[in-house]
Amino acid sequence: MVKIFFFTALLITNLFSADTGKHLSPFIRVAIITEASSLSLKTSNKIYVYDIKSNQRYMLLADSKYEISAQSEEIIRVAGQNLYSPIKLVSPNGEERIKIGGHTYRGEIILHSDAKENLTIVENIPLEDYIGGVLSFEMSPKWPLEALKAQAVASRTFAIKNLRPDDLFDITSGVEKQVYKGQQKVNPRIIKAVNSTRGEVLIHKGKPFKTYFHSCCGGHTANNRVAWQETALKPLKGVKDIYCRNSKHYKWNLYISTKDLLAFIQKKGSMALRIRSMRVFKKSGSGRAISIRFSTDRKSFTAKTYDIRKYFGTTDFRSTYITRISKKKRGYKIYGRGWGHGVGMCQEGAKIMARKGRNYKRILRHYYPHAKLSNMKDLKKL
């Protein structure tokens, strides 16, 4: 796959910055881009390129354009010069930021090449700065402070559970983990949420756990074991939630044509040529549909709701919390509740709890029952 990205090195003076406590906090390596065959780097200021292995430093001039490509697992070519992988891009001025694909990054940028001649671009950033960036995309920076603080603790815990010291990077930046697109949306409220919960994480039985969160639960959060066949965990067992019921994401519906449904079950191995009906087959304790049964001109066919949702897209097919399926002309209308996988903290509910005056500790206690608030500096092992 050919992917070309444009870099711009630019000077941003008034960028808000979380106080990183002189880098006392650990760093996290975030993969910003993976599998890029080449990159086009546009500089507005000068940039240093370090070949980490030989510690050679090269300077790229301001207002110039450079091509960067992976030649092999070992070699990255920058402006016609072969350098050893990995290379590091550093701005000589501490205030300077690097912009990649329209997003602004403040950490160190490291490029790795691989045997398939692809580049992986990783930002090495203090964990607390990363949390600020995540917060600005996972919640609106305009949301109440206590909800942002609850999200900061959940995101920090989730991040440290993802550290992978033996790999090229710790975490990806997409929606499959937590969304991170740099620092441009970070504002004073976000910084306050990060700094006032600095180092705070949630633990269960002395250890941090995967503090999942999602947009809206639809009235009851999901059980992680039922949702993903993970080990059951008390803080992720699922709770009733009255707070998100006025959210615009509380209810959804989607029409799917019988033709598309037939194509789906055929892809999953059904020999059917016609669908006669469909219904929720198995439900979880939180009310989510675990499976859906199709009655057809051949044998009936049962599909996991998780797979159906993935196939039709998680933006349209918003959750597995299905309340009704009704037959329509040449298709079915599916009615559901909430948005997202439903495990852990419901962000819409957290927002309302904060508006009603609940503090972040109370919010976390509600969505992660039996979890304890701790600080990273008090943990023996992350």
Ligand SMILES: [Zn+2]
């Ligand atoms: Zn909810």
